[in-house]
Amino acid sequence: MDSQHRKKYWKENLKYLTILIFIWFVVSYGFGILFVDELNTIRMGGFKLGFWFAQQGSIYVFVILIFVYVRLMNKLDKKYKLDE
Amino acid sequence: MDIQTWTFLIVGLTFALYIGIAIWTRAKSTKDFYVAGGGVSPLANGLATGADWMSAASFLGMAGIIAFSGYDGSVYLMGWTGGYVLLALLLAPYLRKFGKFTVPDFIGDRYYSNVARTVAVIAALFVSFTYVAGQMRGVGVVFSRFLDVEVNTGVYIGMAVVLFYAFLGGMKGITYTQVAQYCVLIFAFMVPAIFISLMATGNPIPQIGFGSTGEDGVYLLDKLDGLMTDLGFTAYTDGTKSTMDVFFITAALMMGTAGLPHVIIRFFTVPKVRDARKSAGYALLFIAILYTTAPAIAVFARTNLMETVQDTPYEEIPPWFTKWESTGLIAWTDKNGDGKIQYLPGSAIDGGQPQFVESRGSSGQRMISNASTSPNELYVDRDITVLANPEIANLPNWVIALVAAGGLAAALSTAAGLLLVISTSISHDLIKKQIAPDISDKKELWIARFSAMLAVIVAGYFGIHPPGFVASVVALAFGLAASSFFPAIVMGIFSKRMNREGAISGMVAGLAITCYYIARFKLGWIGNPETATEANWWWGISPEGFGTVGMLVNFLIAILVSRFTPAPPEDVQEIVENIRIPSGVGEAIGH
Structure with a gap:
């Protein structure tokens, strides 16, 4: 396998990582901690939104993020013929 | 039947199940013993990781912590789940590709140094022992509460059961037992939660129930906030910790989770790189079921x-x-x-x-x-x-007995996972890799079994004579994992330039400053205990959150030192190239 091919694969992987880690940071540290007071002025049923993100929403997003990453990477592996 | 009879019956049945699984999954080689032969399906590994992760503290304690701290309890919810995203994205697939048995294996090979390996072994032993001491005590407490025996007798019973399947099956036995234990514990947790949610709000799903209205038409959370502020408490949804502290504690728990050896090694047990990613997703899914229910139980219980x-x-x-x-x-x-x-x-x-x-x-x-x-x-x-x-909730007696079995499943599965890390550190990282490299596979397997036995005995001793610092165990274990392993592994994968000198000095600096801070402000061992107060915390960061600072120090020192020291040799850079590519995992397995 030539190194150009590997480099391109790694670069795409890093791009996915950056985007997903950014979302990870925003839903937990952003919505759940730093901007919790601002979001708490918005309501979703019986929940204040900031509180909901801190105790529920962030966890749901975490689960989704991992499964999105699994899908993206499986596709990427196939594209670069690095799957098994 | 009364509660006692039901408890003996259900606990007895689940124990028989665990022991049956242990006999059926005996380890035949060191690979079986350390990584379950590398043949566990991602789903099974996800279930096992869930049980491994959720201890007696998660099962019995977390809803209570949240109930009595409200919004502040969010640090545990986000901190102990968010780390799995880091694991799945930054660590697990690459470590699986690397394909050895332990975390010190990776550190030692990647940083081409037995010094780095030894630092990692010491950190792994330290983290696991502090963590397991609390677990064995937890086992004893659960036994004593439900089976009406002395706490110490409870510890002995727990030791005997864990020893049985750790000794026989190693990782293989532990993994399949944990799959069963997950099922027991999640069932035991959810049944009462669903009933209580139904009673309080008419909605059977607790996650939705606690954002709904009660019989009086008022939203449950608003009612609780009102009840609390009327009496002078801070509103449930507001919390009392500073934003800075919440941020740092959450970060320390996340990086700590991703750096805990007993969590990381779980991802060595699946066959392929893609399985490691998927299995982290399953693990978090199964953990999230309990972690999103706990805050609902907390609200129902506090209001009640x-x-x-x-x-x-x-x-x-x-x-x-x-x-x-x-x-x-x-x-x-x-x-x-x-x-x-x-x-x-x-x-x-x-x-x-x-x-x-x-x-x-x-x-x-x-x-x-x-x-x-x-x-x-x-x-x-x-x-x-x-x-x-x-x-x-006036539930039938068998549900109460089920909660007992669930608490025991949670405590035993976590203790077993930790004991395996300890025994592997001794038999593989110390004896096989450093003291006697020539021993045969069969001999190593027996050494692994005896180190498991030794680990159970030492852990049991700590369970019966808990050292004074057990209360600080959580802060300590997570802080140390966050400040040592997490940066060293991440840099080992994502930076080809990171070298031996940088990694070692980073780990030592991170560990040292975190230990100092916890000894100073949590344990009062260093300096004047009277000044070990909140007012003197650095930047208002509590000892629980200081692992984040230790991690930053580790990164900083490692990068600085590596700039002024030679780059790693060619063959090590080749390793890094190689672990970034998912294919060809078969060749890398084993020694």
Whole structure:
């Protein structure tokens, strides 16, 4: 396998990582901690939104993020013929 | 049947199941023993990771911590789940591709140095021992509470059971037992939660229920906020910790989770790189079921407590109150002599636990000798939040017995996972890799078995004679994992330039500053204990959150030192190239 091919694969992987880690940071540290007071002025049923993100929403997003990453990477592996 | 009979029956059945699985999955090679032969399906590994991860503290304690800290409890919810995203994205697939048995294996090979390996072994042993000491105590406490035996007897029973399947099956036995234990614990957790949610809101899904309205048409959370602020508590949804501290504690728990050896090694057991990614997703999914239910239980329990006891005369209190009072987990002192219970902010007692005396008070309550001067009259142990649930909801006796089996499953599965890391560190990282590299596979397997036995005995000793720092175990274990392993592994994968000198100095610096801070402000071992107060914390960061600072120091020192020292040799850079590519994992397995 030539190194150009590997480099391109790694670069795409890093791009996915950056985007997903950014979302990870925003839903937990952003919505759940730093901007919790601002979001708490918005309501979703019986929940204040900031509180909901801190105790529920962030966890749901975490689960989704991992499964999105699994899908993206499986596709990427196939594209670069690095799957098994 | 009464509760006791049901408990013996259900606990007995689940134990028979665990032992049966252990016999069926005996380890035949060191690969079986260390990484379950590398043939566990991602789904099974996800289930096992869930059970491994959720300890007695998660099962019995977390809902209680949240119930009594409100928004502040979010640090545990986000911190202990968010780390799995880091694991899945930054660590697990690459470590699986690397394909050895332990975390020190990776550190030692990637940083081409036995010094780095030794630092990693010491850190792994330290983290695992601090963590397991609390777990064995937890096993004993669960046994004593449900089976009515002495705490120490409980520790012995727990030791015997764990020893049995760790000795026989190693990782293979532990993994398949944990799959069964996950099923037991999640069933035991969800059944009462669903019933309570139905009772409180008419909605069977607790996650939605606690954002719904009760019978009076008021949103549950609004009602709770109102009840609490009326009495002078901070509103449930607001919390009292500073934003800075919440941020740092959450980060320390996340990086710590991703750096804990007993969590990382779970991802060595699946066959392929893609399985490692997927299995982290399953693990978090299964963990999330419990972690999103716990805050709902917390709200139901806190509301129920506030509504039931406030200004209620002791004579009219429901029977669960007096039952838990008789076990010492609830205590009431009639400070203003009106015969009614006042539950207010502040601690009702001096010191951690109520000291009961023989006599009874004028209302028939148990008297205590260490009541505080605060107007708060009620002491409630946080653990009863989960334990008392089935009784408060009037559920049948078998559900209460099920909660006992669930608590035991949670405690045993976590203890077993940790013991494996300890025994592997001794037999593989120390003996095979450093002292006697020539021993045969068969001999190494026996050494692994005997180190497991040794680890159980030492852990049991700590369970029976808990060192004073057990209460700080969580801060310590997570802080140390965050400040040592997490940066070293991440840089080992994502930076080809990171070298031996940088990694070692980074780990040592991160560990040192975190240990110092915890010893100074949590344990009071260094400096004047009187100045070890919140006012003197650096940047307002609590010892629980200081692992984040340790991690930053580790990164910083490692990058600085590596700039001024030679780049790693060609063959090591080749390793890094190689672990970034998912294919060809078959060749990398084994020695």
